[in-house]
Amino acid sequence: MTRYEPAIDLDRITAIDFHVHVEMDAHGHNSLPDDLAAAAAAYFKNGGLQPELDAIAAYYRERDMAAVVFTVDASTQLQHTPVSSADIAQGAARNNDVLIPFASVDPRQGQQAVDAARRLIEEHGVRGFKFHPTVQGFDPSEERFFPLFAALEEAGVIALFHTGQTGIGAGMKGGRGLRLALSNPMLLDEVAAEFGDLQIVMAHPSVPWQDEALSVATHKHNTWIDLSGWSPKYFPEALVRAAGSYLKDRVLFGSDYPMISPDRWLDDVSRTSLKPEALPGILKGNAIRLLGLGR
DSSP: OOOOOOOOOTTTOSEEEEEEEOOBOTTSOBSSOHHHHHHHHHHHTSTTOOOOHHHHHHHHHHTTEEEEEEOOOOHHHHOOOOOOHHHHHHHHHHTTTTEEEOBOOOGGGTHHHHHHHHHHHHHHOOOEEEEOHHHHTOOTTSGGGHHHHHHHHHHTOEEEEEOSOOSTTTTSGGGGGOOGGGGOTTHHHHHHHHOTTSOEEEESOOTTOHHHHHHHHHHOTTEEEEOOSSOGGGSOHHHHHHHTTTTGGGEEOOOOBTSSOHHHHHHHHTTSOOOGGGHHIIIIIHHHHHHTTTO
16 A cells, blocks of 8 residues: 655646546446436536546646545445545555545544544545535534544644535435535534634535635635636636635635536636636645645
8 A cells, every 4th residue: 555645746737626526436336326426417418427546647647737536425325335535545646746635534424434534644645535515414513523523633634525506416306315505605614613723625616605605715714715616607706706806815726527627617717807817826826835735
């Protein structure tokens, strides 16, 4: 087993994509049950593209970009085994010139999740954890999940949370039982207040709660926003304004690949009113600082 250590040429890369999903492992196992995977592909109209990790690395290497990669462990909610976070970390170690591994644990597994998170940090060198409250079926503001966040804070790793609506379950009967309200970014205000040294990334434009996300990010400086999951041409104007001004140092480029490609994101952002002088930080500089690269 090789513990991940980054070997990214920060002068060469043009961007760090902070939001890339590994939904298929080398054996063809999908992190989502088949019905959810099919519905998500239809929602995003990506043709069902689900590259495995080495293919993702090659894709970003061709573009002179680095990428933060992860899956989502929703074992309890979905009754389905996810792609292995340990395998993702090992794959990132093989491709440490372009990949940065985040892990995922199921918060509803209590102490088991805390123990698994510590192993992934200590043994595999993961740099953060991805949570999807809607898909995992948990309210991050509930105190029963605080021991997990305390462990992440102690280890100095990042907590990346899905916020806003989701394409997962969209159009299925009852949204397949998934609750959107669990991904309201205001629930993360409680986490940011309780764990002031935990760096929290609120992923995506937080539709329909964009003002809540901006409020949390303005008040809690241990919170960040990534711009993944939507084409920039659909970004709420308030988000574009904040990203180009008062929050420009805590906003991160993310695509949501393979649901949205970084190529499309970069093409579409050029058609928005986002201030060009904010882009270098958004595309690379802010992520370098948050991830502690180049130290």
